[in-house]
Amino acid sequence: MKRYVYINDDNLAKDIYCDNRISNRKYTILNFLPKNLWEQFSRFMNQYFLLIACLQLWSLITPVNPASTWGPLILIFAVSSSKEAWDDYNRYLLDKKANEKEIWIVRQGIRKLIQAQDICIGNIVWLRENDEVPCDLLLLGTADPQGFCYVETAALDGETDLKTRSIPSACMGIDVDLLHKIKGVIECPSPNKDIRRFDANMRLFPPFLDNDIFPLTIKNTLLQSCYLRNTEWACGVAVYTGNQTKLGMCRGIAEPKLTAVDAMIDKLTGAVFVFQIVVVIVLGIAGNVFKDKQGRKLWYVQYPKEGPWYELLVIPLRFELLCSIMIPISIKVSLDLAKSLYAKFIDWDVEMVDPETGIRSNAANQAISEDLGQVEYILTDKTGTLTENKMIFKRCCISGRFYGNESGDALTAKVGQFHTRHYPKMKKPLYVLLLVCAWFWRIKTEIFLILTSMHLQCNMKYLTLWSSHLTGKECLWWLGNAKAGNFSSCQKEQMKLFFLLPILIVSGQQVRTFAEAVEQYAQMGLRTLCLAWRKLEEDEYQEWTSMFKEANSTLVDRERRVAEVCQRLERDFEILGVAAIEDRLQEGVPETIEILRKAGINFWMLTGDKMSTAIQIALSCNFVSPEPKGQILIIDGKTEDEVCRSLDRVLLTTRITESESKQDVAFVVDGWALEIALKHYRKPFTELAILSRTAICCRVTPSQKAQLVELLKLCDYRTLAIGDGGNDVRMIQQADIGVGISGREGLQAARAADYSIGKFRFLKRLILVHGRYSYNRTAFLSQYSFYKSFLICFIQIFFSFISGVSGTSLFNTVSLMAYNVFYTSVPVLFSVLDKDLSERTVMQHPQILFDCQSGRLLNPSTFAGWFGRSLFHAIVVFVITIHSYAFEKSVMEEVAMVAVSGCIWLQAFVVALETNSFTIFQHLAIWGNLVGFYAINWIVSSIPTSGMYTIMFRLCEQPSYWITMILIVATGMCPVLALKYLRYTYRPSRINLLQQSERLGGPILSSGIIEPKSRSSLDKDIPTDSVYEPLLSESPSATRRSAGPTQRLDSVQSQSPPHSTHTRKDN
């Protein structure tokens, strides 16, 4: 699909394309209520509660006042819809502000001020400096004579540096006044969300230029929401407007993520619902039978001889209502409250604040903290995630000589001096190339150091030409352009420079040295750049330029064609040298990975880097244990057959080693082989993925990253994806949990992610502390919610057997409502402060996370335990109540209150027994709740019109009431305590064992004790010894073995202890 935009012809476009009205709103005033209600009622729980509430309106069957369900229901609905409404209103205000912004456009050749929402496709929009771009524009003219302008794209991709945009060559040199009258047609793709591509063509109508087709790229566009900077004015033609802009198309509503715990709760709720239906059917039948056998003989009940047609349904429906409390209406509210507190704890955590930048952790998605505790696979990006993404020029190899050693800052001077002396001819091309690459890799400061030392005078302004977002090819193109441009101003002689990212395979003796250098550097975990150049003759350049232009203006398959053309130029290079850039590991990465691997989490590294670098980084950050324990298996191959054979071999080895379970196997696969494996050998690859705890995928694309996440998710694993750059966004969104590192590559990943953290090392705290606690707390909270609902529901059921199976409610409306809303919700809410083990113990024994991963604290069998406990407690409360309040004391209201008090007392002790650590809040909540219970009931009992007038005072005066309470608590709790004690002492869970050793102060011995390393201890622990092996002394063949012990040593050193960083900074 294509769209044709006619410049300056607003009559045509108006009907076909939408105007520039932006709407992020979900609702309008009219559809708010129905749409919102519809959304809320699409959830099963809400449908259920609504059905119950509606049934309660039928007074024939309702056991209690309908308010007991309607009240909470309306409250829940009101809270969530007013939140929605408020969000939507704010969105509306933002939209309105953007839509009513005044913008200069050209209509009928005259400049006019209109509101942004009235911009049509084809309108020419004028912007001044610091204006926001109102819609996607194709740049036509700028104040700059070279046709450049600068934009800030932070709102789009989070990158804060300015980017260069240029007008298409066709519009070069058109007079400002003529721009008003410019006519032409732009052929561009239909609206899409790719903010990196704009493959379009433009043809200007005469008299501007003859009918030549000009290619357009994203470089020629100004996208909505960017800001025009450092440019006096710019104008452009609107190509996409309103919600069809690139930004508008990107604005997908992310699907809400459902945690494993939520899924389990839903499943259990479903089971409870089925159980409830069974109970209702059984009791309904029993009730009808009793009615016919016995009920009609009870003259005082006056059953009519002939009932209405629905008579048989009445009793089952009554029981449905009585049992409806089995599914607690409060669980949703409690869980939401708890979850938002978990998220707040993450936000508040000072230990997860990046000390360097002050960036704090943030939980953007409040609903999935429990999943953090159940992570089984972590898929991590390398650059910027494991490493600092701070490129430091470390070593280089020029003309077969190696320079550079560990102490980095000496490097620049040394190379510089050396070079000026011995290779005066070489220096300029090399440094200019380095400069270009510097921009590409964004290592500005480092290279400028060299620059200044070399007295290379360069105009800063033009350096921005090679700003960071050029890919290798584009860089090439820019350099080509620079020939005509101002590059010459700093280089006297005219020349064209080229560099290539991939390692060159050129014949000749010298090349071998460079190839070895590249290999060596890569094995040290450095990023390598091979620098080469060639002089182009003028005619060769011209010929190539025209081919390049042609290729660049194709609409179909542009990338491939450009690549082909570029390849024609990439030959006969003279290699200048190899530069190696270090991207250091972030602080604490190896420890974090080791701890998390001990916690049973499998790590996959997905990187765009080359294999040897990836493997080296993997070794240095504990991804794979060094040999002989660790083993790296490589899947490679160019053809299907090769990949298949390789995959089979790896799979076989993995199977064997897994069965021995002594070895640590990792497989390595590159993007190409991965593509084939995923396409044709999905099954064996999946098996391998399940078997192998570690994988390294190099040279993978963003979509492959997402595919791998999908693969693991299909195997039913909980996945966490962590990354920092725009290329990780898809993976982050795909994974169950997306974690973004607010790093140097902008905020794109952090913004798409559910959690954003400042440094990779915070991940262990996020998972082991926050994730684990969240899971444990939710597991307790949710099961407890069911427990207390079952408790009161069972009592109602038992009571129905002594009330002629007629569906009488023992409890009154007030008690039922307050039971769910206050009495039993408040104490348990404070279990969000509960900590079963201290953070330190968890860090020392990360293996304890197994219990969370395998869902040991919330599963059908634990749920059955709670079910049994509630059944037992219901029997205790009921039997004791009806026996001690028998005969003359069996007054309905009194018996009901005794039973309710019994439940409240029992549940207080249950919460107390299940609480692992009591803070002052828990004491207040648990025991204060009991006080609150009596206070509320005394208040209600003092209202003469209430049904329970004087009841509570009367009860509290009776010694038998208190004696009954003590009896209920003791009878209910003693067996529970005894069982718990026996299990705790004689069949302790791992959590119990750690609790015991933690609290008895005994020695906590673990075979693999990992102390979380502080900054200061890091220096001591890592051997920063001086046994530095010069690179050159190692023969290349020795370095082939990627996991050798010397390599290990070297890789540790490449982490470079922190203090050296500071000294370097001082420069």
Next chain:
Amino acid sequence: MNSGTPSSSAAGAGSADSIAPRRNSKRPKYSRFTQQELPACKPILTPKWVIGTFLLVSVIFIPIGVVSLFASRDVVEIVDRYETECIPETLRNDKVGFIQSDRSKTCQRTLRVPKNMKQPIYVYYQLDNFYQNHRRYVKSRSDQQLRNNGSLQDTGPCKPEDNTAGGPIVPCGLIAWSLFNDTYGFTRNNQQLDVNKKGISWKSDREHKFGKNVFPRNFQSGTLKGGATLNPNVSLSEQEDLIVWMRTAALPTFRKLYGKIEVDLQRDDLINVTLENNYNTYSFSGKKKLVLSTTSWLGGKNDFVGIAYLTVGGLCFFLALVFLLIYLIKPRQLGDPSYLSWNRNPSGH
């Protein structure tokens, strides 16, 4: 950040606000609460504590049990089941027919006092298998009408005993309609024993639930006659039998206070009861009992609490002993790290 732009809402509703603080990079406020480092007490179940708790429970429970049991045993109770005995033997084949007939239903019973009974002696009637808690029954009353003179018409929940041709029934509903109507007269040695029927209902009921100026109307005037009739000239707040009856029982077996005998009874006294056996429990084979009982601090005669306390106390003592024995025979080091599975199997999984 340009949070005012439409773009910033692109990433979803929350992004605009969530990014702002990140950029400001405010350090979160430190408090022990936000860091989840509140001082906490972390008890664990050590044998000492658990065995101690069970011992303590048994030490407390057994005496309470004994005291409760003694209190219950001190209560002297005379129970006389009369629903069958009070029907002439010849008519026992058709009890329902008898009770619905107009024959004289007066019946004489003799009770022997087993022990000295101190006044006040409570006179109860006990009904078995009578579902006062039946849903149709328990809802069939109008508290409004009972309380206010102005709410005569408030008979909504009272169906089918709500209205007659002569207007609304006061008190309406099945509960009032089925008011118990057996009467008892007591003589000892041919000397009348007075039964005080004042103050048998709850004071709060008389004062707040049943109106002083609400009088019975159209009561038992329908085609179907239920239980007792009420004197239309006595206000509801003084109809104590009704007030007692309308405190519905939660169990199908219940006792309701009939009156109090305010003289002591001696052991082996013979008490003659003249009994009007009017109430129909025969159609649903319910039992009727007359109960004379003294009271204790725990209430009436009820061994359940005492036995339960003794049982629980005994069980706890037993458990404490068992735990102690296990602890002594098979001591186990708490928190022994060698039990940790990953210490047994170093390779983890």
